[in-house]
Amino acid sequence: MEATVVRTGTEGKTWGGGNDPLKASYGKMMMWFFILSDALTFSGFLAAYGFSRFKFIDSWPIADEVFTHFPFLHGVEAPMYYVALMTFILIFSSVTMVLAVDAGHHMKKGKVTLYMFLTIIGGLVFVGSQAWEWSTFIKGDYGAVTTKGGNILQFVNTEGERVALSEIAVPIEGARVEHERNNGIWFDAGKDLPAYSLEEIKAGFVQNEDILVRTLMNDEDGNKIILSREESLMKLNNEAVGTVEGANLIQNEYGHPLFADFFFFITGFHGFHVFSGVIINIIIFFNVLIGTYERRGSYEMVEKVGLYWHFVDLVWVFVFTFFYLV
Amino acid sequence: MAQDTAQHHDHGSASKRIWTVFGILSVVTIVEVALGIIKPTFLTHTYLLAMKLLNWIFIILTVYKAYYIAWAFMHLEHETKGLRRAVVWTGIFLICYLIFILLTEGNYIYEVYKNGHVAWDF
Secondary structure, X not given: OOOOOOOOOOOOOOOOOOOOXXXXXXXXXXXXXXXXXXXXXXXXXXXXXXXXXXXXXXXOOOHHHHOOOEOOEOOOOOXXXXXXXXXXHHHHHHHHHHHHHHHHXXXXXXXXXXXXXXXXXHHHHHHHHHHHHHHHHHHXXXXXXXXXXXXEEEEXXXXXXXXXXXXXXXXXXXXXXXXXXXXXXXXXXXXXXXXXXXXXXXXXXXXXXXXXXXXXXXXXXXXXXXXXXXXXXXXXXXXXXXXXXXXOOOOEOOOOHHHHHHXXXXXXXXXXXXXXXXXXXXXXXXXXXXXXXXXXXXOHHHHHHHHHHHHHHHHHHHHHHHHHHO | OHHHHHHOOOHHHHHHHHHHHHHHHHHHHHHHHHHHHHOOHHHHOOEEXXXXXXXXXXXXXXXXXHHHHHHHHOOHHHOOHHHHXXXXXXXXXXXXXXXXXXXXXXHHHHHHHHHOOOOOOO
């Protein structure tokens, strides 16, 4: 009795099975389709960023006024230089990765080890740089005043240079004392006091004739519109509700809060990818060291993790363009 | 595996290709950053399809870089046509569609905020 059909009569034909039309291993193909779906996730984020930016096209922050710092260079205006350096670090770690893959094809264990190690170092430097970028962004630069409508008013002098809240504020004896845990009946702390109260800023602004208010709106040249002294005073007295220093998910001294939200979300999600890429690279690195792939006779695992690593680099190329350049 | 090694080029040509691509990526990045810092006026004041010429240049250079990363570093140039198209065409089609829909909608909401009779900055 023949319970199973052993021959279908289609052996050797196109649909007879056993074909390998894409000539790629299962693992590599699945890595490609994972990358495709992950690329769609990232483009979803970037397209959402574009949506919000188009929605507020005439008041969106100018990125090279936001990211102007370089580590160890205090007070030097260096728009975008550090992000450009980060981009180079990531591209270079991509190069060492592809060199590791290439060495793997030639079964050169020593070279694979060296290049994997360099890739891991590059990844760690990049994640560290991103952490620094975040902390600079969160800490803030000059500080600003928020309005009832949720807008940001920044301060400039008559030359158009930014003026920090600390330069404007005139100390006024505290109207509000910070409520700490130990003074409360229910041991609940109150909200943190801002470093400078709105009253202090208003008093300082009236005294200093050279300071003007800069709004969020762009003029035709893409520069922020600066109000006259009278308009500035009126705006500050009628609309200001508080001060803000730095950026978080709710407030953002650089402009629209959505800018900060997308910055944290997109660069954070990318940084998470870099971080997990470093972890996977470390695992593969130790597998190379103990000779797993040497025994297996193929370094394809290095190639698969390499695909993921290049993808992280690919995403950064787009994040760099749409967040910092465009 | 012996047949695996035979499929790929000899070591010299592969690493030469890698360094060439690295050179191209570096030069393009430097050009992008330089343009971003200088912002030449004729590029920021010329519009093509409702977008600044400078932004078109940035986007085209980015796609150019992405092409080299995907083709050279991710070895798409050595994969079969089927795999390459399954990945690239699917991605490009869906991404273009998403961008078109969301940017159109964002622009529409901008117009409503601007010309509508509801004040949102009070």
